[in-house]
Amino acid sequence: MLKNSIYYILGIAFLIASDLVEISIPKMIGRIVDILKHGTVSINLSEMSSKLWIFVFLSFLLLILRFFRRKYFIGVVLKLEYAVRNHLFSKFLRLPQAFYDRARTGDLMARATNDISAVRKMAGRAVLISVDAIFLILVVLAVMIKAVGIKLTLMGVSPFPGILIISTVMGRKIRGRFKNVQEGFSRLSESVQESFSGIAVVKGYAQEEGEIEKFEKLSMDYATRNLSLIKIWGALHPLVRLLAGTGTVLTILF
Structure with missing residues (x-):
C-alpha cells in the first residue's frame, strides 16, 4: 500500500481540484444571471459570450478532473483489495489443519468475500466522501460568509447538527444489521458446502428434499x-437530503 500511496495522494489532489471547480461554476452562473438582469443589450452580448465560454471550459475541466480522481483514487483502492485478497489467501494456505477443523467454511467465505468488499468500500468511497465533505464544508462556509454574511450562513447550515445525529444513530443500526447479514451469508455458505461435500450421503439416504427445504429457509x-x-x-439518504433541503428553505424564507 505504501508504494501506491502516491496514487492515493494524487486522487485526493484531483478531488480537491474538482471541488474548487465545482464551487466556481454556480458563481459563474450567478454572474451570467446578473448580466441578463442588469446589463444592456450590447453589454449582454459581449460579456455573455465570454462568460459562457468560461462556463463551458469549467464544465469540461470538471469532467477531466473527476475522471482522473476516479482513475487514481479508485484504482489504488482496487489494488489494495487485490493485495488484501492475496494476503488472506496466502494466510489460509499457511494455517494448520486444526484451524480448519474449528473454523466454519461459511465464516471463511464471508471473510474472503463480503468483508474484503467492505474494506474496499471503506478505503475507497468512505475516505473519498469524508475528504470531499470536510473540504467542501470548510470552503463553502468561507465563501458563504464572505458572500452573504454570517447570519444567512448560519441559517443555511442549521440542519447540520440534526444530520450528524441521524447519521450517527442510524450508522450504528446499519453496522448491527450488516453483521446480521454477514452471519446469514456464513450460515448459507456453510450449508451449501456441507451439502456438496456430503452429496453421496444425501443421495444415499434420499435427503434431497430435506436439503432443498433447508437451503430455501436459509436463503x-x-x-x-x-x-x-x-x-x-435506504431511509438514511432521503432523511439527510430532507434535512439539508430545510436549510435551503430557511435561507430563502429568511
Whole structure:
C-alpha cells in the first residue's frame, strides 16, 4: 500500500481540484444571471459570450478532473483489495489443519468475500466522501460568509447538527444489521458446502428434499436480513437530503 500511496495522494489532489471547480461554476452562473438582469443589450452580448465560454471550459475541466480522481483514487483502492485478497489467501494456505477443523467454511467465505468488499468500500468511497465533505464544508462556509454574511450562513447550515445525529444513530443500526447479514451469508455458505461435500450421503439416504427445504429457509433468512439492512440504509439518504433541503428553505424564507 505504501508504494501506491502516491496514487492515493494524487486522487485526493484531483478531488480537491474538482471541488474548487465545482464551487466556481454556480458563481459563474450567478454572474451570467446578473448580466441578463442588469446589463444592456450590447453589454449582454459581449460579456455573455465570454462568460459562457468560461462556463463551458469549467464544465469540461470538471469532467477531466473527476475522471482522473476516479482513475487514481479508485484504482489504488482496487489494488489494495487485490493485495488484501492475496494476503488472506496466502494466510489460509499457511494455517494448520486444526484451524480448519474449528473454523466454519461459511465464516471463511464471508471473510474472503463480503468483508474484503467492505474494506474496499471503506478505503475507497468512505475516505473519498469524508475528504470531499470536510473540504467542501470548510470552503463553502468561507465563501458563504464572505458572500452573504454570517447570519444567512448560519441559517443555511442549521440542519447540520440534526444530520450528524441521524447519521450517527442510524450508522450504528446499519453496522448491527450488516453483521446480521454477514452471519446469514456464513450460515448459507456453510450449508451449501456441507451439502456438496456430503452429496453421496444425501443421495444415499434420499435427503434431497430435506436439503432443498433447508437451503430455501436459509436463503429466505439471508434475503430477510438483507432487506432489513436495505430498509434503514435506504431511509438514511432521503432523511439527510430532507434535512439539508430545510436549510435551503430557511435561507430563502429568511
